[in-house]
Amino acid sequence: MDARCPECEKVAILDDKISNVKCHHCNFEADYDTYLEIMKDQAINMASDYIPDRPGL
Numbered sequence: 001m002d003a004r005c006p007e008c009e010k011v012a013i014l015d016d017k018i019s020n021v022k023c024h025h026c027n028f029e030a031d032y033d034t035y036l037e038i039m040k041d042q043a044i045n046m047a048s049d050y051i052p053d054r055p056g057l
Contacts, residue, residue, distance in 0.1 A: 006038045 005012040005023035012023035014032070021035040022028070030038065 003035070004039075006035070006042060 001014040001016075001018075003012045003014045003021050004010075005021075005026060005028050007028040008023060008026040010023065010025045012021050012025075012028065014021050019032050021030055021032060
């Protein structure tokens with residue numbers, strides 16, 4: 001199964017047991033739980049970086 005690499009943003013591979021994520025492009029490797037935490041943190045950072053430029057808010 002494919003996953004998005006948190007380091008280089010290319011396609012990483014999630015193994016069949018859904019226990020490990022590896023990216024052959026940048027050599028990123030993490031267990032699935034760690035990968036989910038990394039991706040969750042990135043999503044939170046993206047959301048907090050988005051501040052609408054509207055006066056009065």
